[in-house]
Amino acid sequence: MIIYKFGGVSVKNATAIKNICNIISKANRPLTVVISAIGTSTNLLEELVDAYFLGSNNVWEFYNQLENNHASVINDLFDHIPATLATDIKALFIELKTKISKPSSNQFNFEYDQLIGFGELLSTTIISAYLNDIGQNNKWIDIRSCLDSDDNYIDANINWESSKEKANAKFVSSPAALYVTQGFIASDSKGNTTSLGREGSDYSAAILAHLLDAEKMIIWKDVLGILNADPDYFETTSKLDLIPYHEAIELSYYGARVIHPKTIKPLQAKQIPLWVKSFIDPSQKGTLITKGEQAQPLLPNYIVKKKQVMVSLKPLNFSFIGEKDLVFIFSLVIKFRIKFNFTQNTAVSFAFCINSSSRNFNDLISELEKKYEIDISKDLELITVRHYNPITIEEIYQKHHVLVEQKNTNTAIYLTVAN
Template sequence: MIQVYKFGGASVKDAKGIKNVCNIINNCQNNLVVVISAMGKTTNAMEELVDAFIKQDQTHIKIAYETVVNYHNQIVNDLFESDDPFLAQFDELLNKLWQRVQQHPGLDYDFEYDQIVPFGEILSTQIVSTYARKIKINNTWLDIRKLIKTDENYRDAGINWGLSSQFVKSKIKFDDNSVFITQGFIGSTINNITTTLGREGSDYSGAVLAHILDANSLTIWKDVPGVLNADPRWYPFAEKLDEISYPEAIELAYYGAQVIHPKTLKPLQNKNIPLFVKSFVDDQARGTVIQSVELSGVEVPVFILKKDQLFITISPKDFSFILEDNLSDIFTFFSKHKVKINLMQNSALNFSVCVNNVRNVSKLIEALQKDFVVRYNENVELVTVRNYTDKAVDKVTIGKEIVDAQLSRNTARYVLKCSEWKF
């Protein structure tokens, strides 16, 4: 029996968290592959390092680098004695990161991102694997970049399933070892150039490994008791969902539910591998299971909030109709600038979208303005209510300024002006 566990950054944010993760690993009685993210908010810190590197701002390169070093040093000092041989290995890895950001950047931001940010995953897994061995949990550390092969679409790489299957099956064998620890989020091209699978892609890494290994299950360990019908940080009445079908979970992921990465579910569904979402705070609690297309739908409304959105309306300059040719051109602009659409709708004269307010949006708008009239609203949020009722809709719209609305049979979506949430 093979299980895959995935632990996110919150579960390994400090020495106490790492000890807890090792305890959960040790309690598993089956062959186990453990996928671990960068620690805490390390990915955010690494992104700041990338930005400083691209700008060649030496002061901020040093500040961002030292932030990463000091954070990890605190964890390492809490876990290992000062004479532990691992410290030299740890320092060597940090030095490699420093040498990398002393180079001169190329013109491709996404490429440079993928060469720097993954140091976070390498650091976290080296620390966890070494500490696990220290407390007598025999395990093998794997560099997943040697196993998961991808295309060259940096920051959102696609899996080369044929090569990846070949390498994973050749390296992950449970003849002499029952625990393997490796990274999420990253892979490499056929030329061994590091790539990433998209933000929050560690869940997807777990699903890819579970699919290739024909695992019995994938468990994603979170700081919540399972999949909730809303994020309790903004919606105080959130309820845990005990069981969800694959199709419903895919719908929720598509609309932006943050517990599950959108790409995670398909590799599991294809082999009917159940996905458990459990709490690392209470590892004995039941959590949520996602499985089987035959399950009945979720009976309670599900609320999904996407903050920091931009609502863009695009119109032809000559007041002509929005036709297929216009839409094809518009989608090409979005694809080129790697801006993903969260909501879209069109009328005779307008095509409107809601997107994450990311760094590429300004360049996208500038490009669109050459051929179209472009208007946009900043400071908006996108709320999706799946399995909506009139009462559920009222909860999230009363007292709010509605910029746009879209209703289907099961789903109500609203673009709202940002304001304080009160329930």
């Protein structure tokens, strides 16, 4: 079994979908294709979820936009829309409409997961139908029937044992040679939809690769492979030909955008090679992630996180920051599901950096204000350099106003004022 994963950009419109279907048609079989929501559908669904949870009438504006966007893609793809596709798409939108017509519960994370997966369900239904239409017979599989998870909504944990049995029954025991399924979602013991974390489709594909003992996995991107820096922020970049599993985990941990942080471990456990290749130019070799000692070539790797907020805390009672303070702070972070990108503590202060878009930020601050004096700095950037050298450090200080620096043997982190 080979696993392909295509993200939202690769299926953003009819032209893009035709391109990835051409790539699929040339692939060896058996093949499982994991597909994200079309274009920015997940962002649109997040706006829909917010409106639904708040009881806003704007929910119908987002619903209509979602429906129109998918209708446009279908009309552009097909000369004659298959009756089964029209029926299946209508059923999905009826299900979505029925859900948002009812009052929301007071559990945001639960409501989020019941709605957010419609993007993947719609995209895979359309693409599966198009593949059949062009003679690439395939089997559409609802991944929720295969992947079991707990009910930790928004960031669910997979039940590996039961999922392995179900996945092999669906994908291996079936006579089909080509399968189309969704990323990002699973199902809990009550049959409710769960999600595996934002941008979790890479992780979904890696889970399937692990469960099905895949020969290899390929993530198709709009870049030639993994670069040593984001071309949106750096004029000069170089492609990495090979990255060891442990190095890929480090890069994703610090925020490299090419790979979801959880993707590597399921592949490493069974030594399944991961390729990152370009859907724009499939003939290019791409980047291989596999076992090894160091990346080839060994270059400084730059990771930039924009729109950061730093929060600095000092106890109101003029005491030290001790273990009890850290337990209290981290318990709130867990409660409000906020991820630290950077932390620093001294005897009398504790500082952390998070994304400015972090949900529940205001709730976190309200709780912290009860015990600490708080200073908030906005419009910051977090720059991480793996395998830094004196020249890279000098460049950082020349081009940026550095507020905080942290370094170990291999990694340097700089909190800077946004340019």
